[in-house]
Amino acid sequence: MEIAEMRIGPVVAASGAVGFVGESYWHHRLLRPLGLDFTGSTPVMKSTNLKPIAGNAPLRSNFRPREHFPRAIYADLMRGVVANAWGHSGPGLPAILASRRWQEFPEPFVISLVSDCPESSDRLEETREMVKLLKVELPFRSPVAIEYVFSCGNVGLPTVRGLDEIHATLEILRELDVPLGVKLSIITPVSDALEIASDPNCAFLGAYNALPDDAVLSDGRTAREVAGFVEPPLVPRVGVAGSYSGAPFFPYSLAWHRQAREAGITKPMIVGLGIMSPRDAVLAYHLVSCGGKLPTAVAIGGAMAITRPWKVRRTIHDVNGCVKR
Numbered sequence: 022m023e024i025a026e027m028r029i030g031p032v033v034a035a036s037g038a039v040g041f042v043g044e045s046y047w048h049h050r051l052l053r054p055l056g057l058d059f060t061g062s063t064p065v066m067k068s069t070n071l072k073p074i075a076g077n078a079p080l081r082s083n084f085r086p087r088e089h090f091p092r093a094i095y096a097d098l099m100r101g102v103v104a105n106a107w108g109h110s111g112p113g114l115p116a117i118l119a120s121r122r123w124q125e126f127p128e129p130f131v132i133s134l135v136s137d138c139p140e141s142s143d144r145l146e147e148t149r150e151m152v153k154l155l156k157v158e159l160p161f162r163s164p165v166a167i168e169y170v171f172s173c174g175n176v177g178l179p180t181v182r183g184l185d186e187i188h189a190t191l192e193i194l195r196e197l198d199v200p201l202g203v204k205l206s207i208i209t210p211v212s213d214a215l216e217i218a219s220d221p222n223c224a225f226l227g228a229y230n231a232l233p234d235d236a237v238l239s240d241g242r243t244a245r246e247v248a249g250f251v252e253p254p255l256v257p258r259v260g261v262a263g264s265y266s267g268a269p270f271f272p273y274s275l276a277w278h279r280q281a282r283e284a285g286i287t288k289p290m291i292v293g294l295g296i297m298s299p300r301d302a303v304l305a306y307h308l309v310s311c312g313g314k315l316p317t318a319v320a321i322g323g324a325m326a327i328t329r330p331w332k333v334r335r336t337i338h339d340v341n342g343c344v345k346r
């Protein structure tokens with residue numbers, strides 16, 4: 022989908038899939054011959070706060086996790102479900118900019134920003150600080166967009182955020198003069214999404230974040246129930262439940278994004294959560310783009326990358342193919 026000078030998708034590598042600056046993870050090189058290959062997708066970089074965050078996944082100086090199998094990630098390979106309590110471990114925006122990897126990145130990409138401050142006013146202040154830092158460095162070698170995350174249920178903040186804060190954040194980011202998007206989750210009411218989409222500063226949106234343990238879905242079930250866990254698997258490991266994504270959430274995500282289109286959202290949308298195969302991805306693309314008429318990208322997230330890595334290359338190929346036709 023074209024947004025101003027920026028081309029996103031039709032497939033994006035969701036935030037967390039390829040790291041903070043495209044550094045990827047140690048096993049990507051190993052599994053690349055089998056199909057764990059994001060070539061042909063637009064990377065959304067891993068979300069960064071302004072300041073470094075320790076979180077639950079300690080990092081090396083190259084931004085990769087110290088642990089080869091991070092304790093903050095639990096994968097049910099059979100059912101295609103992932104629990105993650107990464108908790109926004111990250112080097113912080115100044116360190117990322119100091120690496121100059123974003124400035125030199127060879128293709129268009131999406132920056133993902135977030136603030137874990139408990140108070141809304143502090144989150145807005147952090148956004149102002151991030152704008153100051155980014156403004157000095159922009160434009161980069163390649164076009165960028167910014168996706169602001171208002172939906173992380175992993176760090177003790179409300180998964181559904183107030184509309185005032187969302188509009189105010191977009192207004193602050195406007196100064197950067199790049200396309201701005203909003204990452205929600207499927208427990209955000211579609212009516213809120215419609216309101217957000219009407220903001221002239223909002224160029225794209227999607228509701229595809231992983232869902233916190235106690236999130237209540239449209240049918241009254243909790244995310245933990247839908248994910249198929251009796252007890253949260255990450256509590257014994259890192260002390261928090263984290264959030265869930267993967268196959269069982271796909272019907273909910275498809276329904277949410279369809280409803281959003283039916284409610285009248287015609288802006289570019291990123292549809293994701295539970296996309297596990299080329300078939301899922303092509304179906305999601307067709308339904309949410311209304312047969313190719315409305316700008317849409319499909320997100321490949323942690324669940325496919327971790328539990329079905331061999332399907333990544335084929336999925337990107339098939340969605341790109343059905344868009345070109």
Ligand SMILES: Cc1cc2nc3c(=O)[nH]c(=O)nc-3n(C[C@H](O)[C@H](O)[C@H](O)COP(=O)(O)O)c2cc1C
Pocket residue numbers: 035036037038067068069094103104105107109133170204229230231266267268270293294295296320321322323324325
């Ligand atoms: C290990 C892991 C790390 C993630 N990190 C982020 C992140 O930093 N920012 C964010 O917005 N979403 C993050 N996500 C959520 C993904 O971007 C995406 O929304 C989610 O994985 C989609 O669901 P799926 O896994 O079912 O495809 C993460 C997910 C996982 C599994």
